[in-house]
Amino acid sequence: MRMGDGMKKVAILSLHLGYGGVEKSIVALANILCEKYQVEIICIYKLYDKPAFKIDDRVKVTYLIKSDLPVRVSSYKVLLRHGHLIKLAKKLTKDYFSKLKFLTFFKDAVTGVFMYPKRFMVMKKAIINSNADIMISTRTFLNEWLSVYGKPNVVKIGWEHNHHHNNEKYAVDVVRSSKNLDYFVLVSKDLKRYYTKKLRKYPCKCVYIPNMLDTIPKRLAPLEEKRLISVGRLSAEKGQMDLLKMFKQLLKKHPNWHLDIIGDGPERDKLEEYIKTRDLKEKITLHGFQSKEYIDKMLHRSSLYIMTSYTESFGIVLLEAMSHGIPCVAFSSAEGAKEIISSGKNGYLIKNRNAAAMMKKIEDLMRKDDVRKEMGKEARKSVKQYTKEVVQEDWYKLLEKKVKR
Numbered sequence: 001m002r003m004g005d006g007m008k009k010v011a012i013l014s015l016h017l018g019y020g021g022v023e024k025s026i027v028a029l030a031n032i033l034c035e036k037y038q039v040e041i042i043c044i045y046k047l048y049d050k051p052a053f054k055i056d057d058r059v060k061v062t063y064l065i066k067s068d069l070p071v072r073v074s075s076y077k078v079l080l081r082h083g084h085l086i087k088l089a090k091k092l093t094k095d096y097f098s099k100l101k102f103l104t105f106f107k108d109a110v111t112g113v114f115m116y117p118k119r120f121m122v123m124k125k126a127i128i129n130s131n132a133d134i135m136i137s138t139r140t141f142l143n144e145w146l147s148v149y150g151k152p153n154v155v156k157i158g159w160e161h162n163h164h165h166n167n168e169k170y171a172v173d174v175v176r177s178s179k180n181l182d183y184f185v186l187v188s189k190d191l192k193r194y195y196t197k198k199l200r201k202y203p204c205k206c207v208y209i210p211n212m213l214d215t216i217p218k219r220l221a222p223l224e225e226k227r228l229i230s231v232g233r234l235s236a237e238k239g240q241m242d243l244l245k246m247f248k249q250l251l252k253k254h255p256n257w258h259l260d261i262i263g264d265g266p267e268r269d270k271l272e273e274y275i276k277t278r279d280l281k282e283k284i285t286l287h288g289f290q291s292k293e294y295i296d297k298m299l300h301r302s303s304l305y306i307m308t309s310y311t312e313s314f315g316i317v318l319l320e321a322m323s324h325g326i327p328c329v330a331f332s333s334a335e336g337a338k339e340i341i342s343s344g345k346n347g348y349l350i351k352n353r354n355a356a357a358m359m360k361k362i363e364d365l366m367r368k369d370d371v372r373k374e375m376g377k378e379a380r381k382s383v384k385q386y387t388k389e390v391v392q393e394d395w396y397k398l399l400e401k402k403v404k405r
Contacts, residue, residue, distance in 0.1 A: 009038040010399070011132035013123065013142045017043055017051035017061070019289070021316065022161050025187075025211050026138055027053040032212075032392040034058040037134075037399070042126050044119045064122040124149050134399055136185075143177035155399075156181045158204075161211075163191065163313040163335045171198065178204055183398065185209050187314045188339050207398055211316050212391035213323055213383060214292070220325035220380060221300045223373050226257040228362070229302040229326075231295060231317045232309070234265035234286075239308035239331070241267070244274050244284065246308075246359050251283060254366050260298055264289040299324045303372060304365055309334040310353075322346060323383045327375035329361050346379040 010033055014026050026041065033039050039059045046063035055061065123142070127135065127149040134155040137146045143158040150156045158178040164171040175195070178184045179202040186192040192208040199206060228247065232238045240261060247259045261271075261284070268286065275284050287298070299305075305321035305328040312334035319340060321328055328347035330337040343349040348361040365372045384390070 007036075007038045008134065008399075009040065009132045010134045010136065011040045011042050011130050013127070013135060013137045013139075013146065014041055014043045015139055015142075016045040016047050017041065017053070017055075018047040019052045021314075022138055023051075024053050024316075025161060027051065027055050028212060028214060029136075029395065030059045031056045032388060033395060033399075035392075036396060040130075040132065042123070042130070044123055062126070064126060065119060120145070130154075137181075140173055140177045143174075143181060147177070147180040155183075157398075158184045160184065160186055160191065160195070161313055163188070163311060164194070165311050165335075175199060180204065183207055185398070187211050188336055190335060190339065191313075209394045209398065210386055210391060211314050211319075212388055213316075213319050213386050214388065216323050216383070216387060217296065217300070219300070220376065221302060223303040223326065223369070223376050225301050225303055226254070226366075227260060227302045228257060228304045228306050229260045229262070229298060229321070230306050230308070231262045231320075232307075234261075234263050234267040234271060236267060237310045238263075238265075238267075239310050240271055241274065242353075242355065243306060243308040244271060244280075246355055246362070247284065248278060248280065250359055250363060250366070251280075253363065257283075257366065259284045260287060260302065261285070262287045262290050262295055262298060295320070296324075299326060302326055304329065304362065305347075306358075306362065307331070307334055307337060308358075309337075312336045315340050319383050319386050322379035325376040325380040327365060327372060327379050329358060329365070331358065340382070342378075342382065346375055346382050 012026055012030055014023070017023055017027070030039050030041055034056050041059060041061045043061060043063050044065055046066045051061065123145055127146060132154060134157065135146055135150055136157045136159055137143045138159050138161070146156050158181045160174060164174065175198045179199060181204045184195060184199065184204050184206050186195060186206060186208055187210055189208055192206050196206040230240065230243055234240055243259070243261070250257065271286060275281055275286070299321055303326070305318065305326045307315065307318060307328065307330035309331065310333050313336050315330070315334060315336035318328050318330065318337060322340070328341055330341055330347070330349060331353045332338055332349045332351050333353055338349060341347045341349050350358040350361065365375070
């Protein structure tokens with residue numbers, strides 16, 4: 001369906017539309033904004049034949065570079081960005097040299113050298129030539145480019161999904177990139193407070209708008225099956241190895257329980273090796289990456305959701321679990337969990353990554369069906385503020401306020 005010419009146009013600037021939390025949020029935002037605005041996602045890289053998440057037909061998607069290079073080197077960029085040079089060297093050796101892929105390595109290296117200046121040039125041109133009334137950037141470097149090359153009459157909005165995790169250098173980069181924008185949207189109240197102080201001497205105004213739930217299940221999980229569940233990328237910062245070690249201890253008293261972990265990532269081989277060498281294959285299932293429908297079915301069968309992340313900016317997976325009426329247990333190091341879990345009411349927050357304390361709370365909920373189900377009801381109630389309707393209205397208020405100024 002084509003929008004009327006009189007509608008305001010919103011352009012969302014994206015790195016890619018592959019698998020990832022930021023990308024999922026971009027698609028969700030585009031899908032709700034297209035009900036009132038013309039919406040275009042301007043995407044630097046086209047990684048796959050189609051986006052990883054379903055996009056409304058009314059949303060226009062423009063790809064600036066069609067290349068599979070980012071798919072192959074994305075994990076290297078993450079390691080390099082976090083200074084893991086030894087891990088990077090090992091991964092390069094394994095992925096290229098151990099497989100005698102010298103030509104592929106050379107091609108990727110050469111292509112990469114030219115790719116990064118190219119992505120700047122194509123996005124710069126797209127920003128300058130866009131006829132959008134409102135532009136929303138979704139990465140730090142996109143904030144900078146939008147600030148510099150966005151037309152004076154365009155409403156410029158930054159959208160930050162990552163927590164600074166007390167990394168001062170990262171926070172400084174975020175502030176520098178966003179200080180000349182009109183608005184800076186933060187997905188948590190904690191981040192909103194933090195960046196409001198950092199940006200107080202600049203014209204950019206900070207706004208809190210949380211991520212949203214796509215849907216609310218009609219049926220609550222019965223919380224009767226003896227199953228724990230965790231969903232997320234299998235990477236070191238998600239702490240799944242800690243979860244395996246705790247569950248191994250819990251099985252000594254609760255041998256009839258099962259642990260499901262949904263997701264994929266660089267830690268999968270290590271997790272599989274731990275499960276195999278401890279003879280836990282009958283008690284722990286690594287499901288790999290799965291569709292939302294599959295995840296919803298598994299959540300409906302589960303009785304407890306466990307988050308062991310070292311860091312977590314928002315924790316949309318907690319909301320998805322709570323929407324099924326499942327109580328959640330998480331370490332407070334996952335900053336986003338602190339805004340979602342009311343400890344003792346809809347789940348438990350465990351301080352100082354205390355594994356013994358977490359196991360105690362998990363075990364309490366394993367044993368006490370009535371407490372588990374009461375917390376599940378409270379969990380369901382607590383997700384109302386994150387529904388599509390509420391978050392959509394928050395965005396509408398922001399965009400209308402700015403458009404009319």
